[in-house]
Amino acid sequence: MVVKRKSTSIKDIAKACNVSVATVSRALSKRGYVSEEKRIEIRNMAKKLGYIYNYNAQILQRGKSNTIGIIIADIENYFYHLVLKNLIIDFEKQGYKVLIAYSFENSDIERENITSFLSSKVDALIFTPISNKNEDLITLINKQNIPLLQLFRQAYPYVDAVCVDDGHGAYLATKHLLDQGLRNVLLLTVKLDFTPSRSKGYIQAHEELDLPINKELICRYPLGVSIKNECRTFIKTHNVDAIIAGTNTFGSEVMEVMREEKINLPLIVFDELNWLKMLNVTTIAQPIDLIHKDIVENIMTKLNDKTYVTPTIGQNIRVKPKLIVRKSSNKKRKNSYSINKANN
Structure with a gap:
């Protein structure tokens, strides 16, 4: 019994x-x-x-959960977790707990996450959209006037979004390399819908200097796929003289290829992470403090407005990154990565 x-x-x-x-x-x-x-x-x-x-009883009694749901698309992107850490701290100060879910770049999992958060009666929802396939749920959320914010991408134009201007970041990186006389700059970027286009900034930098654009040097890859073999082949067959890695994951794989092939090409990597600083890598720094400040301000303004009604046109809040120059992007550099010495 x-x-x-x-x-x-x-x-x-x-x-x-x-x-x-x-x-x-x-x-x-x-x-x-x-x-x-x-x-x-x-x-x-x-x-x-x-x-x-019993938080469920509290929700029934007060009609408010004091929770905010956040759905992150890419669990492997360390940059996302840096932003997430700051959001958890700031929302806690405002009296809100954060519930976290991962969609793994899958619209069906994203749908399950959204449904779960709605059933948990979250007071607001922040998410990185995979596609616009879950429009029925987004419409439902808007009808209920639940504060909603897209992060890093804008799949739904009528929903607010905080995005980093990655096109501007690619422009800064490309211009820095072209100004040194480098002409075969390889751009490794992500193949995603609804994300700011890095290739536009790459093209703009060439056009401003009246330089020809070899679109074969713009390579797009889906997230979660290793690019090492393709990168290795591309460097050898296209006379590449510099590389821009559109994510920190791409950057680490490029550095592995260069170490294995014993080559040193000028390199710029998106995301200002500690390990990139330690290896003297030039980066496109996405301002984490400003990003999380804009997110918290957007959500808390809505939550504190007792008459809040979902707008019909979404606001696109664009945050500009900056270029932080280190040794890795110098045309004349020689073995500027301590990575080679670390493996001796």
């Missing part, structure tokens, strides 16, 4: 502390007056008895 374990209730805590259920409720929810001494006593007793606060 299976004995069903009874969970501790507020009534159990009230009985143990010789107070009313209402007093326990106020002490645990931090709403309403309870003396500090009594509050500590109640919370200690709740801990002793193994009480787990």
Whole structure:
């Protein structure tokens, strides 16, 4: 016979502390007056008895969960996690817990995540859209006036988005290399819909200098796929004299290829990460502080507006990256990566 374990209730805590259920409720929810001494006593007793606060009951009672759902598309992109860390800290200061899910660049998984968050009654939703296939759910969210924000991509033009101007980043990187007389610059970029186009910035830099554009040097790859073999072949067959890696993952693979082939080409990598700094790699730095500030400001403005109604036209908040020059992008560099020495 299976004995069903009874969970501790507020009534159990009230009985143990010789107070009313209402007093326990106020002490645990931090709403309403309870003396500090009594509050500590109640919370200690709740801990002793193994009480787990029932957030679902709180949601039903108050009609508010004080949670924000965030769906990240690419679990392997460390840059996303740097932004996420700051968001968790800032929303916590505002009294909101963050629920996190990953869509793995899959629209069906994204749909499951959105549905799960809606059933959990999140107060707002932030997500990196994979496509516009889940428009019915996005429309439903808008009808319910739940604050919604797209991150890094804008698949739904009527929904606000915070995006990094990667086209401008590619322009800065390309111009820096072209100004040194380099002419066969390889751009390794992502093959994604609804994301700012790096190739536009690459083309713009060539046009401003009235230089011919070899579109074969613009290579697009899906996320999650190794580019090492193709990169190795391309370098050898196209007389490449410099490389721009459109993601930090691409950058690490390019560096592996150069180490293995014992070649040193000027290199610029998107994302300002610590390991890139340590290896003296020139980067396109996406301003994390500004990105998370814009996200928090957008969501909190909506949540604090008791008359908030979903707009019919989405705002596209564009954050400009900057170029941080280090040794790796110098045309005359020789073995400027300490990576070779580290493997001796």
